[in-house]
Amino acid sequence: MDEQRQQAYLTLINALLTCPSGEEGQTLQDNAELVDAGLVKTMAQVAEVLAERGDENGAQFLIGMANQLGELLGLSTSTATPEAQLDFLMQVLKTTSDSDVDPQVVYPLLQENLHLLDDNFARILYDWATAKLAELQPAQAKSIAIDIGNFSNLIQEFPLGSQATNQEIAITGYEVALTFFTCENHSKTWATLQNNLGAAYSDRIRGERAENIESAIASYQAALQIYTRDAFPSKWAMTQTNLGAAYRNRIRGERAENIELAIASFQSALEVYTRQAFPSQWALIQNNLGTVYYFRIRGEREENIELAIAFYQSALEVYTCEAFPSDWAMTKNNLGNAYSNRIRGERAENIESAIAFYQAALEVYTRDAFPSQWATTQNNLGAAYYDRIRGERAENIESAIASFQSALEVYTRDAFPSDWANTQNNLGTAYGDRIRGERAENIESAIASFQAAMAVYTRDAFPSDWAMTQNNLGNAYLERIRGEVAENIESAIASYQAALEVRTREAFPQNYIETQFNLGRAYRDAQQLDNAYDAFAAGIDTVEFQRVEISLGTANDADKQKLAEEWNKLYLNMIEVCLELADNTQAWEYIERSKTRNLIELLTSRSLYPDGEIPTQIKSQLQQLQQEILIEQRRLNQLQAAGEQKLLEKSITVEEIDYSHINQLRQRYNELYPYKPLKFDQLSPLIDKNTAIIEWYIFDDCFRAVIINDLTPQPPSQSPSFRRTEDASLLFHGRGRI
Template sequence: MANFTVGDEEGATEQFSKLPRRDRLVDIDGISLSIPDEVPLTTVELDFLQRLLQVISNSNDNLEMVYQILHENSDKLDTSSTDSLREYAENFIRIEELEQARAIAKNITTLSYILLQFPLGSRANNLEIAITGYEITLEVYARKAFPQDWAKTQNDLGIAYRNRIKGDKANNIEVAISAFLAALEVYTREAFPQQWVGIQNNLGNAYSDRIRGSKAKNLEAAISAFRAALSVSTREAFPQQWASIQNNLGNAYLDRIRGDKAENLEAAISAYQAALSISTREAFPQDWAETINNLGFAYKNRIRGNKAENIETAISAFQDALEVYTREAFPQDWAETINNLGLAYKDRILGEKAENIETAISAFQDALEVYTREAFPQDWAETINNLGLAYKDRILGEKAENIEDAISALRSALEVYTREAFPQDWAAVQKNLGTAYSNRIRGERAENVEIAIGCFLGSLEVYTHEAFPQNYLETLFDLGLAYQSNQQFRDAYNTLAKAIETLESVQGAILPSFSKNIYQSMVKSCLKLGYTDKAVEYVERSKAHSLVKLFTNYNLYPKGNIPDSVLNELKHLRLEISREQLRLEAKNKHGKR
């Protein structure tokens, strides 16, 4: 039998070619393999991936040499590597005894796991090679023969598909969910509690990202999965895992649709802060940076507290995260954080508004140096959308040109964010595009408003009252304003009536200024149409809505030793407000115009 050393490709080829076929045995990955007549000799060439697998086999789980080879040869991890890996598997695994095939599969799994996290080269290609490796090993790890190996590989395959860049994003996430659910058939809570926790966490992440199905239901499924995981993974027993799950739970609450928006954001902040009690910068710098970045995003969107202070807290958090997430060490995480920093500066209240927006534009442009359309199409589309919003609000430069730049950026985002692939993102960009056309200076005013109306109507096909009540409300208001701008006051009236009906029923914190603007716009439409009684009614409803929000939704109870007489008066006022609201709702259903 011929024994070859790592890297001795020339010697191996020469020595191998001189052997009679019956003596053509080769030691690859520490396993003796014979080459039957039907296998071409070209298939046993010791190429780059085979060399990696042999190093893995000889490493005794010390993978430093593997990482070194990958660092030096990251350019070789291209699209042809998946074909090479499949060819390697077909030539060797299928002709070996089960235990020998299992040993080779183990090395391929290790390589896939390394590539799943490898930061250099093409992230998309690395994930494709990893997926190929996991799919190959599942052909060896039959569930009945190797249930634990099968389940572990299903879990790893799910992680790879959830992060996959190539292919259809929605389909990738469905494959990931199926893989996690398959793994849970073996890794039950009773038999394998720790593995079960890890997969529940992964399943929660997949449901958080899910595109198909109801977004609200998906997020509830994610929260349930994370809470189930936390019922086993306690802070005392598994502190690092507990912190990771808390971080992911925060992400789900950050995006949650059901429940009160302000409360959801507070729950997200609490979860992130809990995670940071374990994931400190000194002990776990990368986990710390991820959670600090997420915490910054929650503060940027926070409803409670002082808005200006919240945004300053967010900016500080993003800047802290960037001390760990450098462009050189973590380019993708750096780009994500820079993008978030741009969003915070775009919304910043303190400082010069014009300067803040310029900082935001620079941040988005920096992020796009990493988030290219080819390498990260979805992240590119998100950042291009944000850049478009910044140009729409830009103060410096020519206003007309800025809006043209905004429209161009938003239209570019729609090339990736199609309705079929990313319906929610598509709806968001359509809404933003409609706002840009509403403000457009160039072109015919009437034509611009018609395009804006079309964008808002398109957005509302996805942003339904049932699925996205708050987005539905905001888009209805924008559509109502567009109708008013186009002198279509009957359409504006009907649209704003739906908006107010939603406003008075939706759960969540709506800014008082936003509510006031909706009622004022409705009163304007009523007066234009001659509906003076309706105009008066909506003024009354505006007052009642403000009081209901103040006393009921914000749940303001007096603190300290308050006399019973005052508390009873407060209860009486709340009761009267509730009665007035019911009266107005009944009048609205059965009343006059």
């Protein structure tokens, strides 16, 4: 096969992996000249690579596609004959028994006969074993069933050949053995087989991932009927550990509840797996607990991250670099992730800790020895350098770019499409903020990276990532120096509008606000002031409608301050647009709405609440609604995450998410909220002719005083003016630069 055609196969395979679900047939039809035995063979090879890299969904999809094409083309996926495979089955079962299940004896035999280990081998195992076990005397049948179970253990761990096929053979073997070993007659062996079957389903590449995990959970739970803590403490702890891992990865059910079940299983295992008696198992569970607490939904996010850090640090008491180098590096990387997102402590110090942990992990995770882990840690290190507060900003961004580019040496589009796209997006963000180098060239690099990411981040396959990258691309076009200014602005507007197709107010409220703000800026640059007004207004309405999530979110104080500054920019731009539209009244009203504690609170609190305090009943209701809103928001976030996971599994329909309940809660909160935005025409009852209101507002280049002093009703034709105090009821006085 020539190199050019091989590359064409790889390009087509990548197109199949990234095309919208349902369009695979059209993609193949458009490339009909490539649909042949060579494509089927290449699909199988790529599937193996994806499986080894952990992309089980992609591997499963390609295996299914290769099988379908093989049938359509009349291809045989194996050169083995059924007779040869049956003879080999007899040989390998005998070798397993004679060697006392020694992998050093069995694995060379498997390696010499890789061509016989295919899907048909699993079918021959099932047909022969079920028939044989039914006709033999119990003692003979038991011996064969034991050999089959032990062979299944070996093939499940066999590192060569097709990992997907090896798992299918193991599952077949366990299920056949379980037809002989029942819970009633051979309870201990039955429990062992159930635990092993659970492990095989947990690692299974083929089939629907969600269904495989359900099968694993069912097998582990079955094993625990026999493996009780009192009767089999170490096996009980082992199975509890496996069950916890399955719940951690579970797709079905409520994500928050699955994580709680994982925590409970891991903590149960620790009742037996103590540090003194089982140090390595204890350390493994400490690391696992760190991971589940890091992703925990229930409880306070701040406290969960602290617990995750504590568990990771406990694991490192056993996982030393000398004794467990790869486990040590894994835990160091996990600690880096936890410190990158830590809420407590000084943000700058947390990022320094994260960088140190990632750098430590890279001492073991070298490119040659652990290529995928090396790339993952390089990407994480790049993100930490990008967020770094200490050090020179220009140098930090250079370090981030270097790390992202290193990750892309392993994260290729063909082998790691989603990781490649994620790192391309990160690289684009870093180039967009780069200080060194020519600004125009940096922006071009950012645009190229964002466009590359969207080759994988399609709207159908990765909707939220697609929308994020569209937003980022819009920012790059808005800052672009090369090309026609008007055309760049139009490109930015188009990208923002595309992002808003996914970043809706209901599904991604804060992202919606961000993109509406960016869209408003683009409209301002295009002098489309009415459109800018509409975009800013939509963003502000959402900020105010979702005041609970914004004020009580899980971010640390520094992040909340940063968020507040972003929203202040939104109000500032709206005020400036109002002034550019010569709508002074609207400008004042948005000044008033922008304040944390606005004028209406000060002027009306006495009349609303004479004691100056919100009544306890109202305050209690507001607090209850706050909690209900945050809980519902977390639930919706879980559904969004689960939906995107399902999109990665071809042919799975994602149900529409219902946002009506959370919107009802927000509406009730805002109805109870005592302070409403003040309209300009509502000022009359609050001040008289002898009263003037003076307010200050800070703009980017100056600050201005707003003077309101004459609210005597005016003829309809009159409106506030900037020019004359005697004729105006609202004035903006420019002041010196800050």
